Amino acid sequence: MTHRQVLEALSGLILGMFVSMLASTVVSSSLPVIVHDLKGDQAAFTWVVTSTLLATAIATPIWGKLADLFNRKVLFQLAIVIFVLATAGAGFSQNPEMLITFRAVQGLGAGGLAALSQVIMADILSPRERGKYMGLFGAVMAVSTVGGPLLGGVLTDTLSWRWNFYVALPVAIIALIIVQKTLHLTPQKQRKVTIDYVGIVLLAAASALLMIWVSNAGTDTTGDWWHSNDWWSFTTVWMVGGAIIAALLFVVFELRAREPLVPLAMFRNRTFTLAVVASISTGIAMFGASVFLSQYMQLARGATPTQAGLMTIPMIGGLLLSSVFIGMLISKYGHWKPYLLLGGVLLIAGSYTLSTIHYDTNFVLVSVYMFLLGAGVGMTMQNLVLVVQNTCKPEELGVASSGVTFFRTLGGTIGVSVMGAALATKVVDLMTTHLGDITAAIQGLGPEKAQYWGQQLQSGTLPEVSTMPHALRIIIEDIYAQGISHSFLIAVPFAVLSLLAILFIPNKPLTRMTNVERMQAGEADLATVSVAEGMDALSATGSIPVAGGAQAATRRSARSDES
Incomplete structure (x- = not known):
C-alpha cells in the first residue's frame, strides 16, 4: 500500500x-462539578472513572478474541455504536448510580475500539512501518486528551456538563461513515468458532470483586467485623476470597477451553509476559494522572474546569512529543529498546516528583513533573x-494485542481504585x-455562611x-493536595517494576512484513512442505517416473539417513 492508501485506510x-x-x-476536567451536582462523594467520583476502566479491561480480551474469529471491520463499527449510545445515555444521568452504569457500558465499546484498532493496524502495516503511524495515533490521543478537558471545561462553564457527553455524537456518525468507505481488509479464512462464555463470566467476576473491595475497603468505621467494610473484615474475606477463587477457576477453564479467551500458552513467550508487567505500570500512570491531576487543579489549587484543562497541557505535551517523535525514530532506525528504557525512567521520575506537590508548589515545577510523566507514557504505551x-x-x-491492552487497563483500574481509596x-x-x-x-464567616459551608463539608460531597x-x-486546598500527592506515591514502585520488566524484554529486530503477509508466508511454507512430502512418498512407491535410478536411490538413502 502507498502512504496515501495507508492514511485513507x-x-x-x-x-x-x-x-x-x-x-x-x-x-x-468537569468530573468534580458533575459529581457535586449529582450529590456524589469521593467514592462515587472514583467509581465514575473505574466503572469505565473496569468494563474496558474486561471487554478488551473479548473483543481481541472476536477479532481472531469474525469480521474486524464490522466489529469496529459495532464498538463505535455501543460507545456512542452509552455516551448519549450518560448525558441524561440523574444520579451517580445512573452515570456509573452508562459509563460502564461506555467502557464496553471503548475496549473494542482500543483492541481492534491495534489489530487492524497490524493487518495493514508491518511492525517496522507501524512506529511512525502509531505516532499518529499518539498525536490524535494527545490532541483529544488536551482538547477534551478544555472543551469539557468550556461546555461546563458556559452551557451544562451534560453537553460533555452529547458533543461526541456527530463525530461518531462521521467516523462510522468514513470506516465504511475507506477501510478494506483482506477477508479472513472462514472456520468454525466457539466463544468462551465461561471465561468471560469468571474474568468479569474476579475483576469486579477486586475493584469493589479496593474502592470500599477502609471507609467503614462501624467497628462491627461482620458488617464492616474495613481492610480486615468479613466483607474483605468474601470479596478477596471470591476474586481469588474466580481467578483460579478462570485459569483452569482457560487451559481446557477450545477457544480460550486468553490463551495462557502466550505467557511462555517472554516478550509477552514482560510487556504485560510493564503495561500495568503504564496504565496506573496514564489513568491515575488523568483522574487525579484534574482533582488537584480544582480541589488543591481552586481552578475552574476550564482552567484545570489548560493546566494539564504540560503532561499532554510530553505525551504528544514523545509518541510522535519516538515513533518516527523507531520506524527510521528499527531500534525500540533504548526508547522504552528511557520511557520507564521517565515514568519513575514523573510519579515520584508528583508525589511531592503541595497546594502552593510553584506551577512551573508542577508542569515539569507532568511533562516527565507524559513523556514516559508516550514512549511506553503504544510501543x-x-x-x-x-x-x-x-x-x-488479536488476543496478544488485546492482552497487553487488557493488563494496561486493568492496571489503570486497580491503580485508580487504590489511589482513590488512599486519597479518601x-x-x-x-x-x-x-x-x-x-x-x-x-x-x-458569620451565622448564615457558617451554616451553609458546615452543611457542605458534613454532606460528604466533593466541595x-x-x-x-x-x-x-x-x-481545604492543603488537605486535598496532601491527599493527592500521597496517592501518587503508590505509583512509584509499579514504575520501578515496569523499568525492570522492560530491561529484560528480548531485543528482537522489527520485521518488515504485515500480519497478512506473515500468515500468507506461513501458509505458503506449509504448502511447500506438504508438496515435498507428497512427492517423496510417491517417489518411494514408484507411482511416478523418476529419472536416474541410481540418483533416486542415492536421494532415498540420504533421506533415510536424515530420518
Whole structure:
C-alpha cells in the first residue's frame, strides 16, 4: 500500500479512536462539578472513572478474541455504536448510580475500539512501518486528551456538563461513515468458532470483586467485623476470597477451553509476559494522572474546569512529543529498546516528583513533573503493544494485542481504585486532624455562611473549592493536595517494576512484513512442505517416473539417513 492508501485506510480508525478518547477525556476536567451536582462523594467520583476502566479491561480480551474469529471491520463499527449510545445515555444521568452504569457500558465499546484498532493496524502495516503511524495515533490521543478537558471545561462553564457527553455524537456518525468507505481488509479464512462464555463470566467476576473491595475497603468505621467494610473484615474475606477463587477457576477453564479467551500458552513467550508487567505500570500512570491531576487543579489549587484543562497541557505535551517523535525514530532506525528504557525512567521520575506537590508548589515545577510523566507514557504505551505484535503468532494477533491492552487497563483500574481509596482515607484523616482550624474558619464567616459551608463539608460531597471563602479555602486546598500527592506515591514502585520488566524484554529486530503477509508466508511454507512430502512418498512407491535410478536411490538413502 502507498502512504496515501495507508492514511485513507487508517483515517476511520483514527477518527474512531478520537471519538473514544474525546468522550473519555472531555469529562475529566468537569468530573468534580458533575459529581457535586449529582450529590456524589469521593467514592462515587472514583467509581465514575473505574466503572469505565473496569468494563474496558474486561471487554478488551473479548473483543481481541472476536477479532481472531469474525469480521474486524464490522466489529469496529459495532464498538463505535455501543460507545456512542452509552455516551448519549450518560448525558441524561440523574444520579451517580445512573452515570456509573452508562459509563460502564461506555467502557464496553471503548475496549473494542482500543483492541481492534491495534489489530487492524497490524493487518495493514508491518511492525517496522507501524512506529511512525502509531505516532499518529499518539498525536490524535494527545490532541483529544488536551482538547477534551478544555472543551469539557468550556461546555461546563458556559452551557451544562451534560453537553460533555452529547458533543461526541456527530463525530461518531462521521467516523462510522468514513470506516465504511475507506477501510478494506483482506477477508479472513472462514472456520468454525466457539466463544468462551465461561471465561468471560469468571474474568468479569474476579475483576469486579477486586475493584469493589479496593474502592470500599477502609471507609467503614462501624467497628462491627461482620458488617464492616474495613481492610480486615468479613466483607474483605468474601470479596478477596471470591476474586481469588474466580481467578483460579478462570485459569483452569482457560487451559481446557477450545477457544480460550486468553490463551495462557502466550505467557511462555517472554516478550509477552514482560510487556504485560510493564503495561500495568503504564496504565496506573496514564489513568491515575488523568483522574487525579484534574482533582488537584480544582480541589488543591481552586481552578475552574476550564482552567484545570489548560493546566494539564504540560503532561499532554510530553505525551504528544514523545509518541510522535519516538515513533518516527523507531520506524527510521528499527531500534525500540533504548526508547522504552528511557520511557520507564521517565515514568519513575514523573510519579515520584508528583508525589511531592503541595497546594502552593510553584506551577512551573508542577508542569515539569507532568511533562516527565507524559513523556514516559508516550514512549511506553503504544510501543509495548508493537513489540508484542512483532513476536506473536499471526493467528493470535488479536488476543496478544488485546492482552497487553487488557493488563494496561486493568492496571489503570486497580491503580485508580487504590489511589482513590488512599486519597479518601487521607482526606478523612486530615479533616479530623484539622477539625479545629476548619471550625474556626467557618465560625468566622458569620451565622448564615457558617451554616451553609458546615452543611457542605458534613454532606460528604466533593466541595467546590473555587467558590469557598479564602480562610476556609486554604485549609481545604492543603488537605486535598496532601491527599493527592500521597496517592501518587503508590505509583512509584509499579514504575520501578515496569523499568525492570522492560530491561529484560528480548531485543528482537522489527520485521518488515504485515500480519497478512506473515500468515500468507506461513501458509505458503506449509504448502511447500506438504508438496515435498507428497512427492517423496510417491517417489518411494514408484507411482511416478523418476529419472536416474541410481540418483533416486542415492536421494532415498540420504533421506533415510536424515530420518
